[in-house]
Amino acid sequence: MAAPQEKTFSTYNAEQGKHYAQARPDYHASVYEYITTKHKETGGQFDTLVDLGCGPGNVARSLAPHFAHAFGVDPAPGMIATAKELGGTSSTGEAIQYGQGGADDFGSKGDVVVADGSVDLVSVGNAAHWFDMQKFWARAAQVLKPGGSVAIWTTGDLRVHPDSPAAEAVQEAMDLFQTRDLEPYFNEGNRIVRNKYLDLGLPWTVPEPVSEFPKNEFSRRDWTMSEKFMTVGEMAVNMDMMEKLMSTSSPYTRWCEANPDKVQGEDNILRKLRREVERILQEASVEKGKETVRGSALGAVLIAKKAKA
Known part of the structure; x- marks a missing residue:
């Protein structure tokens, strides 16, 4: 199954990597x-973890305490620079090793090299939609x-929680933002995410099935609206945080690249969305300057097992 040719996150520089780490919730x-x-x-055993598409390393840092050895791999030099700066340790106190690499050859060269048949868990958080x-x-x-696991997951589509003020109207504004402003900057990977990985290639559905x-x-587990898939679901975010969070999406990054003259100021599509959400909340009697939105990610986790010897 051909890769959707992601060229946005994979070229992130150090500044972009830091912004992503600060704005994207765990x-x-x-x-x-x-x-x-x-x-x-x-x-499954708990000796060696490889987190693929590790970004700034939040998944590696969260899972590493369960494993004796932990590695993070990402194609973007900016992401790896941020991950190294933030660090993290395994259950043995060993530092997580981060290095550049992709889905085709991870762990085969560079700063992260693992022997064949040596890894217990390969984790892939919100990145598999860019893979071949x-x-x-x-x-x-x-x-x-043998008996090792691959854990792949995605946030799916972010939704406004029903408990959030004026939830239905705010959701309509965000849906319009997606279809009117961001859709022209979507690629196939973004659409796979919105479909919660139902169209993701699995070992038995790829053109040449991988029998191992x-x-x-x-197994597959879907999170519901009443559950928390991301930490952002635990709190109502203010308008500054909403802007920062949504600015980490790849379609928005591509919009910025195509519209550099509109990134600053009120012509920015995210700023326009913010103003519309502020208007809706104020009409719902939320005090100006205290507007908040509570989001919920309808995520899914897919786990595949390598056959035991």
Whole structure:
């Protein structure tokens, strides 16, 4: 299955990597607990973790305390620079090792090298929609131990929580923002995310099936609106935070690249959305300057197991 050719995050510089780390919320503890529990219950060991598409390293830092050795891999030099700066340690106190690499050859060269058949868990948080899944599954089969796991997850579509003020009207404004302003800057990877990875290539659906991953050992868990998939679901965010959060999306980054003269000021599409949300909330009797929105990510976690020897 051909890669959607992501060229936005993979070229992030150090400044962009820092902004991403500061603005993008982490996944909720329940996501990490589900992954580690499922891995353990299905016979997985906890020696070596590889977090692929690690970005600034938040997933690696959250999962590393469960593993003796932890590695983070990302194609973007800016993301890796930020991840190294933020650091993190494994259960043995060993520093997480970060290095550049992609889904086709991760762990084969550079700062992160792992032996074939040595990895217990390959984690991929919100990045698999940019992969050539045919090549990814083949490489994962090489590096994993028998009985090892691949945990892949996505946020899906961000929704306004029903408990948020004027939730329906705010959701309509955000949906219009997606279809009118961002849709022209979507690529196939963005659409795979919005469909919660239902169209993601799996070991038995890629053009050349990867037999090391039995279909009967595959699992999928979907988070509902009442559950928390990201930490942002625990709180109502103000308008500054909403802007920062939404500015980390790849379609918005591409819009900025195409409209450099509109990035600053009121012609910015995110600023226009902010003003519309402020208007809606003020009409719903929210005091000016105290507007907040509570979001909820309808995420999903997919876990595939390499067959035991």
